[in-house]
Amino acid sequence: MVVVGAGFAGASLIRHLPPLLRKPGETLLIDRRQEYAFVPLIHEVAVGRVHPESVRSPIASLCPGACEFLQTEVSGIDLDERVLETPEGPVGYEYLVLNPGSVAAEPGPKLHDYFQHFWSLGDALRLRSALSAAWQRATSPGPPPPPGALTVAIVGGGATGVELAAEVAALFDYLGKRSHRRPSEEPRVVLIEATHRLMEWLDPYFDDAARRALSDLGVEVRLNSPVGQASAEGVRAGEEWLKAATRVWTAGVEASPLVRELPGVHDAGGRSYVDQYLTLPEYPEVYVLGDAGLYTDPRIGPLPPTASVAVQQGPWAARDLRRRLRGAESKRGRPPFRFFDRGYVVSLGPESAVADAVGLRVRGAAAQALYRSVLLYYMKSRRDRILTGADWAMERTLGRVGFGGDQQKEG
Numbered sequence: 547m548v549v550v551g552a553g554f555a556g557a558s559l560i561r562h563l564p565p566l567l568r569k570p571g572e573t574l575l576i577d578r579r580q581e582y583a584f585v586p587l588i589h590e591v592a593v594g595r596v597h598p599e600s601v602r603s604p605i606a607s608l609c610p611g612a613c614e615f616l617q618t619e620v621s622g623i624d625l626d627e628r629v630l631e632t633p634e635g636p637v638g639y640e641y642l643v644l645n646p647g648s649v650a651a652e653p654g655p656k657l658h659d660y661f662q663h664f665w666s667l668g669d670a671l672r673l674r675s676a677l678s679a680a681w682q683r684a685t686s687p688g689p690p691p692p693p694g695a696l697t698v699a700i701v702g703g704g705a706t707g708v709e710l711a712a713e714v715a716a717l718f719d720y721l722g723k724r725s726h727r728r729p730s731e732e733p734r735v736v737l738i739e740a741t742h743r744l745m746e747w748l749d750p751y752f753d754d755a756a757r758r759a760l761s762d763l764g765v766e767v768r769l770n771s772p773v774g775q776a777s778a779e780g781v782r783a784g785e786e787w788l789k790a791a792t793r794v795w796t797a798g799v800e801a802s803p804l805v806r807e808l809p810g811v812h813d814a815g816g817r818s819y820v821d822q823y824l825t826l827p828e829y830p831e832v833y834v835l836g837d838a839g840l841y842t843d844p845r846i847g848p849l850p851p852t853a854s855v856a857v858q859q860g861p862w863a864a865r866d867l868r869r870r871l872r873g874a875e876s877k878r879g880r881p882p883f884r885f886f887d888r889g890y891v892v893s894l895g896p897e898s899a900v901a902d903a904v905g906l907r908v909r910g911a912a913a914q915a916l917y918r919s920v921l922l923y924y925m926k927s928r929r930d931r932i933l934t935g936a937d938w939a940m941e942r943t944l945g946r947v948g949f950g951g952d953q954q955k956e957g
């Protein structure tokens with residue numbers, strides 16, 4: 547068996563591999579990276595609340611006793627010949643589990659050069675440097691920087707945009723209290739959304755809670771404001787031209803190009819439709835899990851591209867493989883995948899969050915505590931849990947790990 551992608555779906559599959567697939571030479575794990583970054587926390591890395599090392603883990607550590615690891619990029623798949631193309635040469639398979647995840651949707655050719663993405667740990671570190679440099683310029687003696695130097699425009703009011711906007715506003719508040727000099731202009735965080743509400747795919751309860759919390763943090767929310775124009779100085783949001791030195795694009799995701807190029811039916815974002823066994827209808831030996839596959843649960847509808855879906859699909863596919871290897875191909879011996887919806891939680895800055903979890907709606911500090919425990923639960927290793935927990939605990943006593951007021955600290 548070959549598993550492509552060691553993210554949420556791939557790692558949870560490897561941890562639950564049946565004994566038959568744990569034998570030497572049976573399972574190969576491929577990922578283009580050496581380390582996996584826990585992306586649900588990168589907005590906290592971008593504002594210096596969590597250290598980058600706390601959210602990185604080596605992929606090879608998943609393998610001892612379970613699989614072999616090959617670090618390479620899969621560039622193509624021949625489903626009929628059952629072969630993957632890689633720079634290391636062709637790799638054949640009997641069963642294939644594809645979990646290459648998503649990529650950030652491009653803002654379009656006219657906007658592309660004027661926005662930075664917010665999708666990976668690298669993006670978070672670039673934003674952290676940009677925010678730190680902007681604050682230093684605005685609080686240094688000498689001629690003030692041009693207007694908009696401390697304005698951050700975030701385009702896309704999904705969960706990522708909301709979480710980031712809340713964190714950046716809280717960062718400016720934190721820096722303002724610790725800085726010896728007042729900045730040359732008032733910091734602004736503007737969250738720009740094309741539709742009439744935030745986080746449209748979630749219940750309106752999330753929109754309501756987020757708008758209140760963002761308003762308390764001083765974030766300006768612009769709804770019904772599609773962005774069609776931008777420059778190195780700013781961005782046009784609806785009718786308004788906004789001067790903003792820092793511009794971040796958080797609007798939308800697409801399936802990995804590897805999956806978009808597969809034969810079969812895809813949704814608008816390029817995800818491959820999979821059947822009740824999470825396999826391609828024409829190729830039952832190929833599972834497509836996590837963000838890359840689109841599964842329609844009969845009770846819930848199409849499942850969203852979230853970590854909570856991916857971490858249920860990985861172990862389920864491992865169980866399904868065990869059944870198939872024992873010869874259970876019939877419907878009776880092979881129950882279909884069903885998603886257990888535990889709800890969703892969105893962070894709203896260091897002190898607040900909003901959650902709708904197993905029928906319980908909660909917002910504020912209690913939801914933030916729930917958010918932290920859910921994220922620690924999803925983390926792959928005990929080491930990452932301890933380091934992240936320590937970053938949060940130290941923030942209360944020693945300050946942030948990545949921003950120290952007028953001076954940025956790395957350690």
Ligand SMILES: Cc1cc2nc3c(=O)[nH]c(=O)nc-3n(C[C@H](O)[C@H](O)[C@H](O)COP(=O)(O)OP(=O)(O)OC[C@H]3O[C@@H](n4cnc5c(N)ncnc54)[C@H](O)[C@@H]3O)c2cc1C
Nearest residue numbers: 551553554555577578586620646647836837851852853854
């Ligand atoms: C900023 C941000 C915040 C998020 N917050 C949350 C949250 O709070 N809660 C939540 O439920 N979800 C959240 N998500 C979504 C969640 O991260 C994804 O749903 C989840 O990562 C999907 O898991 P996956 O296994 O499908 O893919 P991933 O976890 O993305 O893993 C894909 C793996 O495949 C590898 N890969 C890709 N292409 C190739 C190739 N061609 N060859 C070899 N390897 C390849 C990649 O290197 C990667 O390791 C967030 C996403 C982002 C970007």
